[in-house]
Amino acid sequence: MALDSKIPQGPIKDKWTDYKNHIDLVNPANKRNIDVIIVGTGLAGGSAAATLAELGYNVKAFCFQDSPRRAHSIAAQGGINAAKNYQGDGDSTYRLFYDTVKGGDYRSREANVYRLAEVSANIIDQCVAQGVPFAREYGGLLDNRSFGGVLVSRTFYAAGQTGQQLLLGAYSAMNRQIGRGKIKMYNRHEMLDVVKVDGKARGIITRNLITGEVERHSAHAVVLGTGGYGNVFFLSTNAMGSNVTAGWKAHKKGAYFANPCYTQIHPTCIPVSGDHQSKLTLMSESLRNDGRIWVPKHMKDVEAIKSGALKPRELAEDDRDYYLERRYPAFGNLVPRDVASRAAKERCDAGFGVNATGEAVFLDFASAIQRYGKETAHVKGLDENDAALVKKLGQEVIKNKYGNLFQMYEKIVDQDPYNTPMMIYPAVHYTMGGVWVDYNLMTTVPGLYCIGEANFSDHGANRLGASALMQGLADGYFVLPYTIGDYLSDDIRTGPISTDSKEFEEAENDVRKQLEFFVTNKGSHSVDYFHKKLGKIMWNKVGMSRNVKGLTEAIAEIKALREQFWKEVKVPGTNEEYNEELAKAGRVADFLELGELFAKDALNREESCGGHFREDAVELDGEQKGEAKRNDEDFAYVSAWEYKGEPSDAVLHKEELEFKDIELKQRSYK
């Protein structure tokens, strides 16, 4: 099947408006006869559920958590971008569009990104109207801050808990519709398959995680808002339950999977401390607004710091290597995530890592504390030369801005970041790849939509800070409600979809078969045993830097691990009860397939772009020497994989990316 992105004609700034003016609408009376299933209730799924219910559709929403309020969007810290230009610093829809396309290393779809930038300002208005308590200035107006990869201040935030507040906003909008009976909410339910009838998505099979009951649910359209698949690495910043199952089952039913190898490695996470670790914790990128990143210049100081003979505070300014400020003077500590992550890895690989494992760099707030302290003393007419006072005042400012992050760091690491620099290291965070969708956010399966992190469309090969929340809410509140109506307008005479058809029966039987296999296969290793092994292969060979040899090995190793999994996995308990191991087994089975496709996609992409650094694609000379080398001539496409059985049989389709409004250029942050 040829890929049709369905991008509307006309100038980029008019595409979305023209599109909305010409789509088919559904009469309100008919909306009452149409059912929509939404899987996942984070920012994308939750906002979509609320909006579709408000429009009048019957919504059935599903989440695996005990409440939609716990979706992992809640953990996003830093903020949400919007081209409001409240600061008058030159921001505009075009500039947000430009920064996002450039930041994504020119691997996203122009039309989608422009639309995202266009609706971004509405998101802020909407959320404020819902009672989202964004940070305010003393005059009562909204405050902004800056994020990596941009030169304007366009990020709206609520301390370090922006994701939480936005999610609670979407959750409250959902609550209003649940209260009205327009959304039927299924908590603690996991989607285990998509059901297609006559080629269209018409329902899902779920498992009630408490009772084990396998259920059939039908609808006129199915929307997946199920988040990212970073947990394929075992260790990531994702919640423990985040998984790829919904997207992967959709893939097996005909939805193409796009750019699986595009993973964002976030530069500011708490380093791994040992083998016991179950997940990684991210420290918001907003910390780079005030924190300076460094490692010692000299190996003797690295050794002294590691052994505890030298405190990082005591190292003289001249003996520190502020390597981001050195390499990228224009953006300094605010370079985009992929650049910051690679630079940290480069220093640590060269031996300058500052913790026991050699995989950490410092994020230092001492100079910000000084600067803010002096400023506050000046404003209050106090003595700017009183070092203790300045430090105290400066710490108060930092506490107001990042207090919860500092507290979180202290609890985990047992060190006080106000008095000693934090240690950070890159970790797997957001996945830019996902289910392929067209401009309407529909997958290659008619009636099956995919929104938010679960799709691939807006971020290219790298996601800029504060753009994920923006995409989730844009898709859910403002884009999908239009595009899905155009599709559903053909369904006004369909009537309720029966779940008694052979398609539902077959899908249910397949699901039951797999569940039964797991609880009767008396193997010798736990699910986590396999997940950890997969994670090691992924991180070592398909992680921040990749080469042909490693990727080829990874493909073979994952395949072998998958075979071993199906022979030797052990799942205690039964299906007719709460059984966490059983739920995990299904998720890891899908990760073991996705992992191989991920490596295969990485092998295909013979260029460095985004977080994806190919060791054989590097600039050899000039100003960009040593930086990642993109290859626009051969790789300016979306790789969309078609399922054909084993991941090794997957067929590659290419959506060529056209850049009409932005010139493809070398990304330079120097």
Place this chain on the structure above:
Amino acid sequence: MNLTLKIWRQKNASDKGSMVDYKVSDISPDMSFLEMLDVLNEQLINKDEEPVAFDHDCREGICGMCSLYINGEAHGPDRGVTTCQLHMRMFKDGDTITIEPFRATAFPVVKDLIVDRSSFDRIQHAGGFISVNTSGNTIDANATPINKEDADDAFSAATCIGCGACVASCKNSSAMLFVGAKVSQFALLPQGKIEATDRVLNMVKQMDDEGFGNCTNTGACEVECPKGISLENIARMNREYLAASLKG
């Protein structure tokens, strides 16, 4: 570290349940409490026993899912943390640790350490929202300036993660800190004022219907709250409720 764990095991909602002793060894002080339970579960699975069921998800202190009652305290002995942020360095080698589910009539046990907190959701369905369409056709966000102190107070109330520690630590199993936080968030913002009367009456009624007890100003909820939600929110809710009742 080597530890003895006394854990509440209960097969399902209708099972009677009992405390069972387990031993774990080689626990690193850097582990989180939940990672320690992971170690125990791996051990149980390898011995063909059923792992202990407990709720958890984000493991960075924000989703509110982890709900353990440890040595008689919600989320354990540390202050201002969820269970996933509780680290084993808070315990000593050789300690015996008692682990139970949150106990309240309105939080029935599902299995082992997992409880059903959907009563919190139902309270929110009753009024935990501002009735605005999600169309994006609202006024400009800066058109209604909000006093910074009010915005900050609303934010502080809104940081409640709905974990239920307040209920678990209250001798009356009261949910007033939780409900007070939500009522306060909207009461402090101009956008939420219009339906404030109905909101507080409906939410309080639902809270009572769910079987939560009343507040007797003991303050244990505030002490155990991982997000430091203040008792002021209960006072604000009471004022709102009184005003609404007089008006109603």
